[in-house]
Amino acid sequence: MTVNELTLKIENLSYFYENGDGINGFNFELNKGDFLAVIGISGSGKTTLINTILGILKKKTGNISIGDHIDISKISFSPQNQAIDWYLNVFDNIYMGALFSNVSNPKEITNNVIELVGLKGKEASDPTDLSGGQLQRVQLARQLVSESDILFLDEPTNGLDVIISEQLLTHLKSLATKGVTCIVSSHDLDVLEKFCNKVLLIEEGKQVFYGSLDDFIASYNEENEFIIEIYNPIEEKVKSLLQNKYNILEWFPLVVSIENEKQISEILKVLIDHDIPIQSLRKDKKTLKEIILDDHRRKENNV
Numbered sequence: 231m232t233v234n235e236l237t238l239k240i241e242n243l244s245y246f247y248e249n250g251d252g253i254n255g256f257n258f259e260l261n262k263g264d265f266l267a268v269i270g271i272s273g274s275g276k277t278t279l280i281n282t283i284l285g286i287l288k289k290k291t292g293n294i295s296i297g298d299h300i301d302i303s304k305i306s307f308s309p310q311n312q313a314i315d316w317y318l319n320v321f322d323n324i325y326m327g328a329l330f331s332n333v334s335n336p337k338e339i340t341n342n343v344i345e346l347v348g349l350k351g352k353e354a355s356d357p358t359d360l361s362g363g364q365l366q367r368v369q370l371a372r373q374l375v376s377e378s379d380i381l382f383l384d385e386p387t388n389g390l391d392v393i394i395s396e397q398l399l400t401h402l403k404s405l406a407t408k409g410v411t412c413i414v415s416s417h418d419l420d421v422l423e424k425f426c427n428k429v430l431l432i433e434e435g436k437q438v439f440y441g442s443l444d445d446f447i448a449s450y451n452e453e454n455e456f457i458i459e460i461y462n463p464i465e466e467k468v469k470s471l472l473q474n475k476y477n478i479l480e481w482f483p484l485v486v487s488i489e490n491e492k493q494i495s496e497i498l499k500v501l502i503d504h505d506i507p508i509q510s511l512r513k514d515k516k517t518l519k520e521i522i523l524d525d526h527r528r529k530e531n532n533v
């Protein structure tokens with residue numbers, strides 16, 4: 231595999247629904263073997279972006295190019311809403327996926343993927359007799375049998391239990407290490423963080439971050455941010471005292487961005503002087519999930 235071989239290039243991509251919602255001005259590039267996490271709160275535009283890239287929605291502006299080595303028939307998509315052939319049993323639903331994509335050993339691949347997504351024993355079942363999570367797995371399996379170059383999965387872990395979610399993402403990661411480019415939207419941030427190497431954060435239809443997972447985590451983990459865990463929320467009187475002098479980012483737990491080391495001991499002294507017991511003090515090192523939660527909380531509280 232050639233390192234950094236371009237797979238997908240998105241330039242100034244936009245799509246708008248009639249009511250004006252949509253996505254605006256997306257720019258990013260993916261290479262062979264990239265595992266992209268598309269994240270953002272519900273309604274931010276993840277599905278719209280994926281559907282626009284795939285041409286399900288007709289783009290209003292922009293360019294989409296795929297790498298020269300990509301065979302267009304080797305692009306797979308698992309949509310957020312289930313697409314199942316209701317008249318076929320579980321095995322045949324998945325087997326159809328393998329036949330469509332012309333893989334060399336469709337039966338073997340189908341059986342392997344059935345095992346992978348935990349549907350062993352359900353091969354002869356009708357889709358109508360399955361639970362929501364099992365249906366979701368049938369749909370995913372139809373894509374996983376296809377031996378694609380690019381896989382788009384919109385909320386693949388929805389309705390899956392933690393074990394199957396981890397297995398699925400582990401499998402995707404192993405495909406990525408073999409050169410498959412995976413684009414996965416999900417609210418499952420803890421799980422995604424373990425597997426993706428790139429992050430695309432969407433807010434209100436706009437691309438607010440695109441880059442490596444490491445850069446994303448680093449850019450939101452300021453060196454000078456401290457978390458002071460306290461047992462009870464701080465009363466207003468003490469809050470205004472602190473707020474006037476220090477850059478307080480959050481109140482419970484107390485998160486502060488300091489200008490010098492001295493400030494942290496000053497803040498601790500204020501707390502102690504007001505009989506506020508301190509549980510712990512640590513430098514802030516946030517996970518992907520905490521970054522998104524904090525960001526949202528700060529916007530809500532206007533701090």
Ligand SMILES: Nc1ncnc2c1ncn2[C@@H]1O[C@H](COP(=O)(O)OP(=O)(O)OP(=O)(O)O)[C@@H](O)[C@H]1O
Pocket residue numbers: 247248249251252270271272273274275276277278279310
């Ligand atoms: N068919 C449609 N017509 C009009 N507006 C739509 C349509 N589909 C989605 N939208 C709007 O576009 C915005 C983005 O929706 P989208 O489905 O892309 O969000 P999402 O990030 O995938 O959300 P979720 O996490 O809930 O799946 C939302 O404001 C939504 O209400």
Ligand SMILES: [Mg+2]
Pocket residue numbers: 276277278310384385
């Ligand atoms: Mg969606």
